[in-house]
Amino acid sequence: xxxxxxxxxxxxxxxxxxxxxxxxxxxxxxxxxxxxxxxxxxxxxxxxxxxxxxxxxxxxxxxxxxxxxxxxxxxxxxxxxxxxxxxxxxxxxxxxxxxxxxxxxxxxxxxxxxxxxxxxxxxxxxxxxxxxxxxxxxxxxxxxxxxxxxxxxxxxxxxxxxxxxxxxxxxxxxxxxxxxxxxxxxxxxxxxxxxxxxxxxxxxxxxxxxxxxxxxxxxxxxxxxxxxxxxxxxxxxxxxxxxxxxxxxxxxxxxxxxxxxxxxxxxxxxxxxxxxxxxxxxxxxxxxxxxxxxxxxxxxxxxxxxxxxxxxxxxxxxxxxxxxxxxxxxxxxxxxxxxxxxxxxxxxxxxx
Amino acid sequence: xxxxxxxxxxxxxxxxxxxxxxxxxxxxxxxxxxxxxxxxxxxxxxxxxxxxxxxxxxxxxxxxxxxxxxxxxxxxxxxxxxxxxxxxxxxxxxxxxxxxxxxxxxxxx
Numbered sequence: 001x002x003x004x005x006x007x008x009x010x011x012x013x014x015x016x017x018x019x020x021x022x023x024x025x026x027x028x029x030x031x032x033x034x035x036x037x038x039x040x041x042x043x044x045x046x047x048x049x050x051x052x053x054x055x056x057x058x059x060x061x062x063x064x065x066x067x068x069x070x071x072x073x074x075x076x077x078x079x080x081x082x083x084x085x086x087x088x089x090x091x092x093x094x095x096x097x098x099x100x101x102x103x104x105x106x107x108x109x110x111x112x113x114x115x116x117x118x119x120x121x122x123x124x125x126x127x128x129x130x131x132x133x134x135x136x137x138x139x140x141x142x143x144x145x146x147x148x149x150x151x152x153x154x155x156x157x158x159x160x161x162x163x164x165x166x167x168x169x170x171x172x173x174x175x176x177x178x179x180x181x182x183x184x185x186x187x188x189x190x191x192x193x194x195x196x197x198x199x200x201x202x203x204x205x206x207x208x209x210x211x212x213x214x215x216x217x218x219x220x221x222x223x224x225x226x227x228x229x230x231x232x233x234x235x236x237x238x239x240x241x242x243x244x245x246x247x248x249x250x251x252x253x254x255x256x257x258x259x260x261x262x263x264x265x266x267x268x269x270x271x272x273x274x275x276x277x278x279x280x281x282x283x284x285x286x287x288x289x290x291x292x293x294x295x296x297x298x299x300x301x302x303x304x305x306x307x308x309x310x311x312x313x314x315x316x317x318x319x320x321x322x323x324x325x326x327x328x329x330x331x332x333x334x335x336x337x338x339x340x341x342x343x344x345x346x347x348x349x350x351x352x
Numbered sequence: 353x354x355x356x357x358x359x360x361x362x363x364x365x366x367x368x369x370x371x372x373x374x375x376x377x378x379x380x381x382x383x384x385x386x387x388x389x390x391x392x393x394x395x396x397x398x399x400x401x402x403x404x405x406x407x408x409x410x411x412x413x414x415x416x417x418x419x420x421x422x423x424x425x426x427x428x429x430x431x432x433x434x435x436x437x438x439x440x441x442x443x444x445x446x447x448x449x450x451x452x453x454x455x456x457x458x459x460x461x
Binding site for chain 1: 362366367369370373381383384385387388389415416417420
């Protein structure tokens with residue numbers, strides 16, 4: 001754990017110059033009191049009651065940390081982060097893929113982003129998000145990295161060791177009309193998010209794109225995540241959608257179930273190039289679904305990806321009309337693909 | 353090709369095709385899209401024409417992803433439909449070169 005207590009103050013050893021503020025999750029600390037934004041928030045015993053209350057005390061560029069104590073915070077509006085070099089984290093540093101006891105959620109009828117990162121070098125870690133909402137607006141996000149339509153870019157966001165539960169809302173049972181991506185890196189080609197990292201996260205039961213890298217948001221690193229559907233009726237459309245240059249997707253487990261060859265665990269889309277995709281374990285459960293789909297002019301370096309194709313499926317399927325693609329593909333291994341469909345040997349170009 | 357759908361954006365085409373596959377209520381899908389993407393609005397006629405184009409192409413044997421790509425880029429079919437080799441997938445054509453290189457390396461030992 002990076003937090004330590006010294007000379008009467010809590011510090012984050014990773015950011016020694018920053019201040020640490022505590023936000024109540026609803027369960028008072030031992031000998032502590034309930035959260036209040038009139039508290040100073042400097043110890044777990046005197047926590048603030050809202051994340052926005054903590055953000056109001058933070059200073060941009062100082063390396064401040066907001067710690068969410070055990071329990072559930074129910075949002076009614078997005079948390080909008082405009083403070084550079086800020087960390088928001090749960091109190092339990094239990095490592096990747098573990099569900100955390102610091103939970104952020106909203107009502108089942110919530111219809112907005114939950115977290116918006118609009119500053120450089122922001123880290124979100126060790127939190128659980130319950131985000132099974134009945135959205136009425138298409139493609140809202142649990143975490144939107146760069147949300148402002150202002151032709152400005154941000155750098156260095158890190159989403160680490162978070163658990164995304166896409167079938168619960170405010171602790172309640174699932175709702176099925178879920179229309180959220182989980183993490184969207186960059187808003188569009190004018191509002192980009194460079195060098196973003198998503199690491200050690202679990203995304204459970206997403207019905208859209210689990211991680212979507214928008215056009216222009218170069219240099220994303222997506223590693224050591226678990227993305228799986230089949231929770232209730234939810235079928236993930238795409239595990240990782242890449243529309244930008246220079247993404248690296250490695251060491252992930254991705255299982256998707258939508259039946260369409262436009263869906264699948266990894267999709268390299270229109271503007272992608274130099275994508276490095278390696279050492280992933282991919283499960284394409286849907287009929288005719290493809291492990292890695294490359295849909296346009298792209299340079300993709302793929303190696304040692306393992307695919308289970310429950311129905312017909314290929315490991316890599318290039319559908320580009322590019323005249324000189326320079327993709328390389330070490331196909332790894334394929335299990336249980338439809339024998340009538342040439343499986344991993346059809347890593348060809350132009351609509352194989 | 354149905355020219356009415358030639359100008360549709362990739363994001364919009366992708367969204368409505370997958371809503372169609374999920375048998376999602378079309379009116380609700382349209383409403384959701386227009387709330388979320390006010391800068392790229394959709395009309396019922398536009399989406400119906402797009403879906404009809406996709407379905408026709410699929411029935412004609414075109415793969416979904418190819419049909420989607422062609423509609424978004426305004427193509428009847430992929431411009432270069434011939435399968436191409438990729439560098440690390442050895443083919444009969446590539447084999448002799450590899451053999452030659454192998455022999456050369458062997459001989460140089």
